[in-house]
Amino acid sequence: MGDRTHAHTGAAGRAATAGPPASVRNVVLVGHSGSGKTTLVEALALTAGALNRAGRVEDGSTVSDHDAIEQRRRRSVQLSLVPVEWDGCKVNLLDTPGHPDFVGELRAGLRAADAALFVVSAAQEADAVAETTRAVWEECAAVGMPRAIVVTHLDTARTSFEEMTRVCGRIFGHDDPDAVLPLYLPVHGPEGPDGHAPLTGLTGLLTRRILDYSSGERREAPPSGGRWEPLQGARDRLIEGIIAESEDETLMDRYLGGGEMDLTTLVDDLERAVARGSFHPVLTAAPAAEGARQGVGTVELLDLVTRGFPSPEEHAPPAVTTPDGTPRPAPVRDPAAPLVAEVVKTSSDPYVGRVSLVRVFSGTLRPDDTVHVCGHGLTRPDGEASPNHGSDVRVGALSAPFGGQQRPLDRCVAGDLACVSKLGGAETGDTLSDDGDPLLMEPWVMPDPLLPLAVRAHGKADEDKLSQGLARLVAEDPTMRLEQNQDTHQVVLWCMGEAQTEVALERLRGRYGVQVDAEPPRVPLRETFASRTAGHGRHVKQSGGHGQYAVCEIEVEPLPPGSGVEFVDEVVGGSVPRQFVASVEKGVRTQAARGLAAGNPLVDVRVTLLDGKSHSVDSSDAAFQTAGALALREAAADTRVELLEPVARIGVLVPDDYVGAVMSDLAGRRGRVVGTEQSTGERTLVRAEVPEIEISRYTVDLRSLTHGTGRFDRAYARHEPMPPHLANRIREAQENGTKVS
Template sequence: MGDRTHTHTGAAGRAATAGGPASVRNVVLVGHSGSGKTTLVEALALTAGALNRAGRVEDGATVSDHDETEQRRHRSVQLSLVPVEWDGCKINLLDTPGYADFVGELRAGLRAADAALFVVSAAQEADAVEGVTRAVWEECAAVGMPRAVVVTHLDTARTSFEEMTRVCGRLSGHDRPDTVLPLHLPVRGPEGPDGHAPLTGLTGLLTGKVFDHSSGERREVPPSAEQRGPLQEARDRLIEGIIAESEDETLMDHYLGGGGIDVATLVGDLEKAVARGSFHPVLAAAPPAGDARQGIGTVELLDLVTRGFPSPAERALPAVTTPDGTPRPAPVPDAGAPLVAEVVKTSSDPYVGRLSLVRVFSGTLRPDDTVHVCGRGLDGPGGGTRPRHEADVRVGALSTPFGGQQRPVDRCVAGDLACVSKLGGAETGDTLSDGGDPLLMEPWSLPDPLLPLAVRAHGKADEDRLSQALARLVAEDPTMRLEQNEDTHQVVLWCMGEAHTDMALERLRSRYGVRVDAEPHRVPLRETFASRTVGRGRNVKQSGGHGQYAVCEIEVEPLPPGTGVEFVDKVVGGSVPRQYVASVEKGVRAQAARGVATGHPLVDVRVTLLDGKSHSVDSSDAAFQTAGALALREAAADTRVQLLEPVAEVGVLVPDDYVGAVMSDLAGRRGRLVGTEQVDAERTLVRAEVPEIEIGRYTVDLRSLTHGTGRFDRAYARHEPMPPQLADRLREAGRNDAKSG
């Protein structure tokens, strides 16, 4: 595997069309920000002949052409697809963002792929690499996705391939480090003045062949005498690791007995172990230098992908149901089977409009086909939702992306990916199926967005376009939720982090032409009475014409949390006519919804109507509604009105090293520790109840506190009384805002 010399040209896509799913490889590149994923994709495309020596496609665009947000921020923020051809296979390289805020793009890449390349930088600190990579590694392990590791930036001073291999070995657990082993050892040239020896080539551990790139071309040379010792030690360990994963149980006895095993048998067992996800080879890679077409390790990587990674036909497909939830047989990865496909990404192109990146799991998708689009509803934090939707839609043009180009294709077969234009209102995560037999695929896992961004239109023109722009933004990004908060009257975008919010604001402005202003997010507070009190509402106006006459007396008493507002009628003798009792209740409830002290809804009280007066001519429904509201306000003036704040149940999953810091931080946020739970050998789940006003930015703060290794979830628990001193500060701030307004 990887010891051949190749020269490849030709357009990706012909192999997939000719050979169907068996000739497709879908590979997602994952790794921490700055690990070199995009550079590696370009190097692989150059080696495969998809780029010229200047790193450009035919129209002069580069494979890494990004949208306007990426160009300004010099950071990948979206999933990109680069198809190349190698050894008769179409390889769909899915480049994902490394920044944690864009986990939705990462999950989309994992859904579309059948194998993963973990790209790690030797220039990064080992703890940072392991912490960021572990969560995705475990996610792939849970579904049995094949994985390999690529170590980059070995040309940087004081880097160690061996150390990074040990770090990656810990990802598989302390009991299975020998499932993450190198296939090749890097070859370094003479040390420079800084003491650093540059990377010049690779040595294949199974074949012993050395491929040297020091001349600018990849050529085979014999191993030197000083290379043979480390080579043999690493080779023995690799062979033992391969044999341990072999399905042939006699190999280990044969090997331990001193018998030799031929390279072809080892390579065959290696490829099988990689394909089923039980062995994870480590390779080194460096981009081409100068005018060279082949970078160090790029041929070896492409060989690994085509020979070691499974085709779509070898992978289990996600479960499907009917739109009403009835289970159906699993789809078949065959081009002639009924259509089952999924929108894994939605984007907007300035020339062709909305583009949907679709993975076809079963059947064949063609232009002008009529398909059934089905999307499930999703509940989000704070009431944010995505409504369920279904429609029959006619498919527009199909294309495959490459840099700034969209290359037309006449069909997309099972296992392949393509961009579809004008796919109606399809959103990311929607299922495409035959109209006569609509299906819905099992959704992929997505974390809840937990950082709120409250926005308002900058001007009248922006206000007219804001709703549509926000709807399109949320349809493109499944990790973003839109909430119209009825309590605070704010429009809230729930995002994954600060970079995610910055991207949302920038895209609203640059892509949709909408200017918005961000404002502080307000949590929905409540009011309640601290003690029993009474109030009298007198609405008497008789200054000529038809007057108003209504008087009511009420008693208000606090109730247990979660009770709401109760209304009790205890009027005797008809002092308030029966037809007006409901009017008093309506006025009381309307005033409770508006609040009686700070403008927040009043809850957890019982209002009892005791007495009142009426007039045979001037009493009316409206008059008694007003009297009921006045009575409630008067009652509030004679007692202390307590502010209630929402409290969330919070679960924080962190490495054991950060448990103390997290618990101290939660205590500083007025949190109450509920308990801790050991999740595995190295991580603990900390459970606490924390006021929501204290965790508005906890996503950002936790990432900083734990160096990106911690994550949390939250759920509304109840409203509780706010400390008096804090409530007084909020009341004062509200009065100041009212004066300034």
């Protein structure tokens, strides 16, 4: 970050290797879709010497987006690890998807990293930058994760680095705008006829040097002519910002007294402030021109990562407990300490099988080690632990991913990351520890998937493969949830949004060879009686030999919501023998479970057995079961049977500008707003109750309505009567043999 001579420290064709934890940097790249994260990772890898001048690995692949789905979609859909070497450090670059549907991959990257680069595009609207990245910025701030900002696409027409710096200061530095300041200012070449002015270099505000990349190689020179005077104000503000974060309280007095600030002191204070997470420098970068060895600003960015960002030794690890919840001391960030590691991502390789990306927090992981797997059961809808949790597993090969390759490693030390094959059934979020001392790391928070997708096997041959494929999907991505709905008899895959559902279906068909059909999910309806009524059940058959004879009289009355089905015996005089009263109840309950009007379970009624008749020879358990069912059906024919629909209790968090639109939209979904609360960051939480049939796609619609800025949660509240016109439509569909979602 000061004046230094730089040379390639990596080498294309070999894996970056880690020394002690102090020489490791784990950096996650965060940004909205299209901000240029993947391009930036490739530019950094080229500058570090990990790629050839064509920007390729030796096998011809790129370092990111080498998955077939990513190539087809031209969009990152999964976390990618790209390890490079720079200035004696191993730098693990974690490239995350920008699309909100793949937030699970982003959360995994945050868990594995010790610092974050927020990548924002100068070519996109400022509001898009604000709303899609602010929540992640606040999460990082809450845990004190160091952050820096990289502005991309400055060679696009009508873009301004100064404007983007102001936007970043407003969005990310709302508590302290002077903590979000540029270290370098861009230098542009002549503007072309299309309005584009290529980025050719940088001006270092602290060093007062021009960093010229126009030849494809970085060269330093002093500013010429009067180019420096207009930049003095930006330099003064940067120095003031650094001094404000300095631990040396005498610096401000010296600065205000007109004393010259020593460059080495300023750089050291800057690096310490960045590592503490109290100062967030703004930089810019651009990919290398064809045949060039370095992209603009990539050297400065790598310098910031290696000198300003903390090593794993400086970043507190997550808390650990024993499997029964007893707190244990924090992991010691030492390669010689007992092993504590975590599976931050799980994927499937068509040749190797399941591959786990592991972050080692303490100790050293080696091939053929025996480790204990312990987990929270994050992928289980019922909360139960995976059958592999609590077991000892022998570690397979360790490797470092690079493009489409896996380069072998002989160990993974504390603070480093590695891919592990044949780790049994370990899932994302599982803890690996010494087999003699099982430990469990504190889980990271994952959002609930809110978009349901019902799937079924296309044919008989796909039924077994479907369950296996779905199990692998949810094991790989904890933001997916699998549900076997007992009411609708559908297999439902809950996802974050449409893009994730499309990728899930593509992986089922392509990776796991399962032909599946998607269908709209159905909501679990219920039925109840609208008023008190009576029913007569008569089941009499004489066909020679032993006959069937049973008669019963019942009364049915509605009960308050949540009462279920009550059965009361008020028979007097033995008209229904005692041994057959239970048979009538069984017949009534069986019919109630089947439903009456539209094939949905009957609830919230009391059925009273009043009278009946029996025969000493022909009466039987089966006969009275049938009579009880007939009596309930007859009672339903004499009154109105209401359809009950599930109602969800939702909370919608949106910027204040969208509150009116959201409340109007909820009203159009038959929703009832029950209150609003002011939240932080000029946002409002709208609480409402909405029929579930109206919000099956609400996560998609809300994103569209609020331009990606709104989010919501939902929970079941109760069942309520459905409006008659909708209930009639469902009954008609039932009679016609069609499905209504």
